Amino acid sequence: MLIVKKFGGTSVADKERIFNVAKRCIEDYKKGNDVVVVLSAMGKMTDVLIKQAKEINPNPPKRELDMLLTTGEQTSVALMSMALNSLGVPAISLNAFQVTMKTTSDYGNARLENIDSERIKHELENHKIVIVTGFQGINKYGDYTTLGRGGSDTTAVALAAALNADACEIYTDVDGVYTADPRIVKNARKLDEITYDEMLELATLGAGVLHNRSVEMAKKYGVQLVVRSSLNTTEGTIVKEEVEMEKMLVSGVACDRNTARIAVIGLEDQPGVAFKLFNHLARHNINVDIILQSVGRDGTKDISFTVPEDLVEEAVAILERHRTGSLKCQQINVEKNVAKVSIVGAGMMSNAGVAAKMFEALYDVGVNIKMISTSEIRVTVLINDKDVDKAMNSVHDKFIHS
Amino acid sequence: MLIVKKFGGTSVADKERIFNVAKRCIEDYKKGNDVVVVLSAMGKMTDVLIKQAKEINPNPPKRELDMLLTTGEQTSVALMSMALNSLGVPAISLNAFQVTMKTTSDYGNARLENIDSERIKHELENHKIVIVTGFQGINKYGDYTTLGRGGSDTTAVALAAALNADACEIYTDVDGVYTADPRIVKNARKLDEITYDEMLELATLGAGVLHNRSVEMAKKYGVQLVVRSSLNTTEGTIVKEEVEMEKMLVSGVACDRNTARIAVIGLEDQPGVAFKLFNHLARHNINVDIILQSVGRDGTKDISFTVPEDLVEEAVAILERHRTGSLKCQQINVEKNVAKVSIVGAGMMSNAGVAAKMFEALYDVGVNIKMISTSEIRVTVLINDKDVDKAMNSVHDKFIHS
Numbered sequence: 071m072l073i074v075k076k077f078g079g080t081s082v083a084d085k086e087r088i089f090n091v092a093k094r095c096i097e098d099y100k101k102g103n104d105v106v107v108v109l110s111a112m113g114k115m116t117d118v119l120i121k122q123a124k125e126i127n128p129n130p131p132k133r134e135l136d137m138l139l140t141t142g143e144q145t146s147v148a149l150m151s152m153a154l155n156s157l158g159v160p161a162i163s164l165n166a167f168q169v170t171m172k173t174t175s176d177y178g179n180a181r182l183e184n185i186d187s188e189r190i191k192h193e194l195e196n197h198k199i200v201i202v203t204g205f206q207g208i209n210k211y212g213d214y215t216t217l218g219r220g221g222s223d224t225t226a227v228a229l230a231a232a233l234n235a236d237a238c239e240i241y242t243d244v245d246g247v248y249t250a251d252p253r254i255v256k257n258a259r260k261l262d263e264i265t266y267d268e269m270l271e272l273a274t275l276g277a278g279v280l281h282n283r284s285v286e287m288a289k290k291y292g293v294q295l296v297v298r299s300s301l302n303t304t305e306g307t308i309v310k311e312e313v314e315m316e317k318m319l320v321s322g323v324a325c326d327r328n329t330a331r332i333a334v335i336g337l338e339d340q341p342g343v344a345f346k347l348f349n350h351l352a353r354h355n356i357n358v359d360i361i362l363q364s365v366g367r368d369g370t371k372d373i374s375f376t377v378p379e380d381l382v383e384e385a386v387a388i389l390e391r392h393r394t395g396s397l398k399c400q401q402i403n404v405e406k407n408v409a410k411v412s413i414v415g416a417g418m419m420s421n422a423g424v425a426a427k428m429f430e431a432l433y434d435v436g437v438n439i440k441m442i443s444t445s446e447i448r449v450t451v452l453i454n455d456k457d458v459d460k461a462m463n464s465v466h467d468k469f470i471h472s
Numbered sequence: 473m474l475i476v477k478k479f480g481g482t483s484v485a486d487k488e489r490i491f492n493v494a495k496r497c498i499e500d501y502k503k504g505n506d507v508v509v510v511l512s513a514m515g516k517m518t519d520v521l522i523k524q525a526k527e528i529n530p531n532p533p534k535r536e537l538d539m540l541l542t543t544g545e546q547t548s549v550a551l552m553s554m555a556l557n558s559l560g561v562p563a564i565s566l567n568a569f570q571v572t573m574k575t576t577s578d579y580g581n582a583r584l585e586n587i588d589s590e591r592i593k594h595e596l597e598n599h600k601i602v603i604v605t606g607f608q609g610i611n612k613y614g615d616y617t618t619l620g621r622g623g624s625d626t627t628a629v630a631l632a633a634a635l636n637a638d639a640c641e642i643y644t645d646v647d648g649v650y651t652a653d654p655r656i657v658k659n660a661r662k663l664d665e666i667t668y669d670e671m672l673e674l675a676t677l678g679a680g681v682l683h684n685r686s687v688e689m690a691k692k693y694g695v696q697l698v699v700r701s702s703l704n705t706t707e708g709t710i711v712k713e714e715v716e717m718e719k720m721l722v723s724g725v726a727c728d729r730n731t732a733r734i735a736v737i738g739l740e741d742q743p744g745v746a747f748k749l750f751n752h753l754a755r756h757n758i759n760v761d762i763i764l765q766s767v768g769r770d771g772t773k774d775i776s777f778t779v780p781e782d783l784v785e786e787a788v789a790i791l792e793r794h795r796t797g798s799l800k801c802q803q804i805n806v807e808k809n810v811a812k813v814s815i816v817g818a819g820m821m822s823n824a825g826v827a828a829k830m831f832e833a834l835y836d837v838g839v840n841i842k843m844i845s846t847s848e849i850r851v852t853v854l855i856n857d858k859d860v861d862k863a864m865n866s867v868h869d870k871f872i873h874s
Contacts, residue, residue: 085527119547125487126551127558134557137565138550141543145521148540149528155536156529163539167569168614189614212570212591 071236072194073098076108076204076226080243081300082146083113091241091300092153095199099159104194106233108204108226109150111142132177133213136206140166140214143203143222150201161199164189166206166214171225173207173215180207180215181283182224185232202229220281227284231291238293240280241300246307247272247279250323254459255466261321262305263313268321271414271448285309313416319424320415320469325458327409329359330382331440334389336370336400344373346396347389351377356385359410360443360452370400374441376452379406408440409458412450413465425449431468435460473638474596475500478510478606478628482645483702484548485515493643493702494555497601501561506596508635510606510628511552513544534579535615538608542568542616545605545624552603563601566591568608568616573627575609575617582609582617583685584626587634604631622683629686633693640695642682643702648709649674649681652725656861657868663723664707665715670723673816673850687711715818721826722817722871727860729811731761732784733842735776736791738768738802746775748798749791753779758787761812762845762854772802776843778854781808810842811860814852815867827851833870837862 075098077091091107099105110116119138123130130138147163154161169189173180193200204222207215217224223240230238247269250258264272266289273282279297288295288309298306337343344363351358359376366372377385382404389402418424425442428449432439437460441452453461477500479493493509501507512518521540525532532540549565556563571591575582595602606624609617619626625642632640649671652660666674668691675684681699690697690711700708739745746765753760761778768774779787784806791804820826827844830851834841839862843854855863 088528123551123554126490127554129558130554131557134550134553134565137553137567138547141546141550144543144546145540148536148543149525151536151539152525152529152532155533156531163536165539 072104072106072233074106074108074226074230074233074235074238075241076222076239077110077241077300078222078243079110079113079115081241082109082150087300088149088153089157092150092157092159094300095154096157096159099199105199106190106194106229106235107150107199107201108222108229109143109146109201110204110222111139112146112149115142115145136177136214136216139216140203140206143205147201147203154199154201159199160197161201162193163201163203164193165203166208169202171207173209173217175209175211175215177213177215179218180209182207182217182228182287185228187229187232190229190233217283220284223281223284224287227287227291227293227295230293231287235293237296238288239296239298239306240284241298242279243299243301244279245299245302245304246297247309247322249321249470250462250466251325254325255323255462257463257467257470259470261307263308263310264321265313265416266309266311267447268414268416269309271412271445272322272324280309318415318470319417319421320413321417322414323411323462323466323469324414325409325411325462327455327458328379329376329408329410329452330379331374331376331405331408331452332382332385332389333372333374333403333405334399334401335372335403336366336368337373338398339365339369339371343371343397346392347373350388350392350397351385354384354388356381356388360441360450362441376408376410376441382406407455408452409455410450410452411458411461411465412448413469414448415469416447418449419446427468428465431465432461434468435464437461437464474506474508474635476508476510476628476632476635476637476640477643478624478641479512479643479702480624480645481512481515481517483643484511484552489702490551490555491559494552494559494561496702497556498559498561501601507601508592508596508631508637509552509601509603510624510631511545511548511603512606512624513541514548514551517544517547538579538616538618541618542605542608545607549603549605556601556603561601562599563603564595565603565605566595567605568610571604573609575611575619577611577613577617579615579617581620582611584609584619584630584689587630589631589634592631592635619685622686625683625686626689629689629693629695629697632695633689637695639698640690641698641700641708642686643700644681645701645703646681647701647704647706648699649711649724651723651872652864652868653727656727657725657864659865659869659872661872663709665710665712666723667715667818668711668713669849670816670818671711673814673847674724674726682711720817720872721819721823722815723819724816725813725864725868725871726816727811727813727864729857729860730781731778731810731812731854732781733776733778733807733810733854734784734787734791735774735805735807736801736803737774737805738770738772739775740800741767741771741773745773745799748794749775750777752790752794752799753787756786756790758783758790762843762852764843778810778812778843784808809857810854811857812852812854813860813863813867814850815871816850817871818849820851821848829870830867833867834863836870837866839863839866
């Protein structure tokens with residue numbers, strides 16, 4: 071069997087944890103498996119490097135920032151290889167240049183395009199555990215790129231696809247995917263299985279267990295994932311195309327506090343206004359979520375939408391720049407103390423009344439709904455920040471029985 | 473003009489020093505020059521990484537150690553590029569993969585074989601300051617190698633040769649090459665010029681200003697070097713083929729305390745004994761220096777020689793292993809409290825009596841000579857460790873007038 075195992079920064083934060091990971095890899099190796107390990111930078115190293123860069127240049131060129139950040143994973147893989155060798159197991163570390171991991175040119179947010187699996191296969195044939203840098207790639211100029219936060223998950227899935235691996239295990243500091251964040255919802259429980267689509271909705275909604283691009287890629291190439299803890303041997307959560315065993319109406323309840331609402335009041339009521347507004351934001355890579363349009367006073371219209379809270383200043387600045395030109399309006403209001411709460415479940419596609427049941431759960435605990443958005447397998451509501459805990463507990467317990 | 477400037481780890485140890493280096497590079501750039509900068513790892517980063525590696529694996533595989541160490545220079549060049557960009561000057565950092573800096577396969581002690589100058593030339597044509605990682609290369613397997621301590625000097629000289637640079641400036645924390653270590657010899661003074669051969673003898677003898685491989689390479693490719701301080705703008709020392717201005721008999725006095733004497737007593741007096749002895753040591757890469765053979769008692773012979781003090785245990789162990797076989801002897805004695813003091817000067821080739829004058833200087837201050845070795849441009853004596861200071865001052869003042 072060929073197993074790809076990915077460990078995040080927390081799992082390799084110090085010497086003890088590095089050896090802990092090494093031992094887990096050796097267990098699989100000793101059973102006769104081919105083992106490929108993908109690592110992130112140790113602990114908070116990426117944050118430390120970013121801080122170091124910003125002290126030199128508050129706005130460092132993205133190309134140079136990637137050049138700096140890629141040293142993080144290279145450090146992890148070299149040390150892991152030393153640990154494995156010290157335990158008597160042959161191992162070799164490879165970075166993005168050595169594997170040849172091609173990406174798009176976008177520094178800081180590149181996408182994997184192509185992985186050359188020759189070198190890795192060669193080293194596996196020599197019975198080595200192969201340790202590969204996550205998060206990084208090489209673009210067409212021969213420069214380092216990074217895949218954005220959580221990109222090591224994507225590296226692992228892409229490698230599993232390229233190598234036609236039998237398993238792709240994503241190790242984190244939680245036991246698996248939960249029906250809700252256990253720190254918020256006391257009855258939250260671990261799922262044995264979840265579909266790619268459900269996981270995608272949860273990832274996008276900030277469940278934070280898996281990077282959504284990695285789930286998209288796993289779905290695209292049919293790579294079955296296992297999310298499990300690097301700290302214990304509990305069975306994790308399997309992420310795959312279809313869940314057979316457990317057909318729950320709702321698989322999880324998620325919340326996302328990194329959200330703010332922008333209301334653009336008194337726009338001219340003419341064709342193309344919404345297009346212009348969202349086009350300006352899209353050009354600056356600002357993802358807009360829940361959108362609500364209503365008729366305003368005096369033949370105008372109002373458009374409200376949510377954006378990630380950390381981008382709200384930039385979004386407003388963009389809108390203000392166009393206020394005297396293509397985007398005349400009376401007012402731009404911002405509300406920051408809001409959060410999104412969502413239920414996700416492949417089962418809800420064929421079930422009416424799921425949204426109504428969620429609204430009931432919110433009504434039960436006196437939570438006011440500000441906006442609503444739905445997809446085939448998700449219902450999201452925008453509520454007040456301070457109501458998140460009681461909302462999530464009430465919604466969770468309405469759908470998921472422990 | 474195309475200028476290659478090399479800065480060591482001390483010169484880029486912190487933010488302030490990085491900007492200091494950046495400003496010196498910009499001065500040359502603003503005058504219309506093409507500027508290529510070679511950097512070592514920041515401050516003590518290489519030592520810190522080695523320590524980190526040894527905590528994981530006391531004897532880390534050399535390939536993996538190089539994989540780890542190369543992150544050091546990559547960090548320096550990325551930060552330097554950010555600093556230059558923040559000062560409004562376009563810059564780009566390149567590592568050994570991006571330049572394509574080919575070396576032999578020897579991890580930890582590789583030799584540069586070939587530098588592809590295309591990428592650097594391309595970036596210079598785009599009017600960028602190009603910052604290149606020193607010390608590192610890529611071998612035929614596509615793995616990182618390092619050139620050994622001081623290897624960044626060699627990188628700089630090799631780049632200057634490959635780019636046909638007009639100048640190659642090696643910045644250190646001293647003002648240039650001195651007639652002797654100013655910490656030991658109070659009358660030591662800075663040389664304006666020195667020949668490659670003299671510099672080679674001084675480098676080998678532990679003057680420590682330039683890596684000797686870099687001087688060999690400069691001599692081979694006729695790259696004129698300037699050694700100068702990164703902390704001030706004092707004119708440095710020019711290292712070149714022939715020194716015209718100042719034909720001194722002796723250019724410098726050097727000492728090397730990293731030395732120990734091994735005496736092998738009572739060897740069989742038959743052909744091949746010396747060959748066998750030094751062949752055993754050569755196979756383990758132990759460089760032997762001053763050699764003295766004398767007739768011992770009862771038809772035996774004694775051979776004494778010096779080795780670097782940090783290799784003396786290994787050297788003795790090798791000899792002991794062969795004592796019952798090919799290398800029968802009565803005794804192996806080790807003396808550690810010794811040091812080499814040398815005078816170096818291209819002028820002494822054509823001057824008789826230089827050695828005698830040196831011995832007189834030692835006699836003047838009552839220093840006993842244990843061994844003597846000479847080359848065309850060098851006289852070396854082995855003396856007691858404790859006599860080094862007075863010996864050097866006496867010898868220096870005998871030859872060099874301040």
